[in-house]
Amino acid sequence: GFPPAAGSGRQIAETLTQRAGQPVEYLDVPRGDPAMHRVTPHWKLVVPEPALIFTNHTPFELVSPKLSGQRGLDQIKRMLEAVEALEPTVNATASHHVHVNAKDLIEGGAQGLEKIKKICVAFVGFEKAFDFMCSKSRQENNNERCQSNRARIADGALSIQEGLDRIERATTIQQVIDLINPNSGQGP
Structure with missing residues (x-):
């Protein structure tokens, strides 16, 4: 604030x-x-x-x-x-978020789907490296606004590899969104 x-x-x-x-x-x-x-x-x-x-x-x-x-x-x-x-103060709920335009991927048909899957798999694979750039309050599942994609795709019962395999088997962009960001209420 x-x-x-x-x-x-x-x-x-x-x-x-x-x-x-x-x-x-x-x-x-x-x-x-x-x-x-x-x-x-x-x-x-x-x-x-x-x-x-x-x-x-x-x-x-x-x-x-x-x-x-x-x-x-x-x-x-x-x-x-x-x-x-202006010397603002921030707390653990403050953030700077960026919206990324993926319209070219979404409208890219099968090629777009494959690119989105690669981005998601890479992010999950390197999530711990991204976490090192964030405060502890933003790592893993320590913040309701910043949840772990690794934990999400594993869905509690699956291994990370099984979750990654689910991404690879997705046949639509919406299926990938549902795996990475379930219940977001937002489609492509």
Whole structure:
């Protein structure tokens, strides 16, 4: 969250716009409002879920527009530098998440399916290496928002290898999604 000195949500959005050189809109709508999930061509500052709120700071979630390539990485860097200048505080529920556009894979038919399966198998295989880059609260199943893909595909009763074999046997992208991210409520 941002310290009280950073100001209101609207003031924080204005400060971030000035410092990052990218427009940031303060979206003052109730949690769950469809506008929160609408893709915009600019950054949005929204009120987070109640579980993400902590005391003495103004909690907000900063949502990026669609970004791509090196330009997108540069935009993220400038925005995070602008955020850092406001001296925010984070707790174990805070995160920086990135949405990856896999449209070319999803629309790629059988080739897309095979590529998605390879990405999933590689991620499961290297999950422990990715975990080393995260705090303990984000590793394995220590956080309800960051669950282990290895544990998920093993499904409690299967070995990791059996879970990987299930991915390999998948014949649709939705089957892969259901194995890696069951109950997500979101398809391809």
